[in-house]
Amino acid sequence: xxxxxxxxxxxxxxxxxxxxxxxxxxxxxxxxxxxxxxxxxxxxxxxxxxxxxxxxxxxxxxxxxxxxxxxxxxxxxxxxxxxxxxxxxxxxxxxxxxxxxxxxxxxxxxxxxxxxxxxxxxxxxxxxxxxxxxxxxxxxxxxxxxxxxxxxxx
Numbered sequence: 001x002x003x004x005x006x007x008x009x010x011x012x013x014x015x016x017x018x019x020x021x022x023x024x025x026x027x028x029x030x031x032x033x034x035x036x037x038x039x040x041x042x043x044x045x046x047x048x049x050x051x052x053x054x055x056x057x058x059x060x061x062x063x064x065x066x067x068x069x070x071x072x073x074x075x076x077x078x079x080x081x082x083x084x085x086x087x088x089x090x091x092x093x094x095x096x097x098x099x100x101x102x103x104x105x106x107x108x109x110x111x112x113x114x115x116x117x118x119x120x121x122x123x124x125x126x127x128x129x130x131x132x133x134x135x136x137x138x139x140x141x142x143x144x145x146x147x148x149x150x151x152x153x154x
């Protein structure tokens with residue numbers, strides 16, 4: 001009987017997640033997802049990577065709409081909300097967290113974030129848009145990608 005050599009390949013999440021990516025956009029479901037992911041990160045002693053994907057709207061930019069300013073304001077507002085929430089539970093529930101912004105559509109932005117941050121798990125809120133039940137949501141596309149465990153929070 002031959003002895004097998006341990007794999008030299010990096011395996012994500014073999015001892016539980018070390019990096020949890022959560023997508024936030026300011027919607028109620030994304031903020032619930034952030035809360036859920038924060039609890040998971042706390043229990044697993046993992047890093048919580050909070051990701052906001054800034055939409056790139058070429059049509060709006062062509063019309064002179066200040067899209068970048070608006071999405072920067074959303075990102076700053078989200079960071080302020082997260083800092084406030086973290087401060088409220090400081091000393092009770094300490095969670096290591098980082099805030100990241102990526103540009104693009106939500107699906108590709110979250111895929112880039114999960115790849116670059118070496119995510120062990122991805123958490124997103126359920127889509128609140130009726131049309132997504134027909135054409136598919138970001139959550140469904142992430143699950144179908146099959147690259148990380150994905151938790152969808154209602």
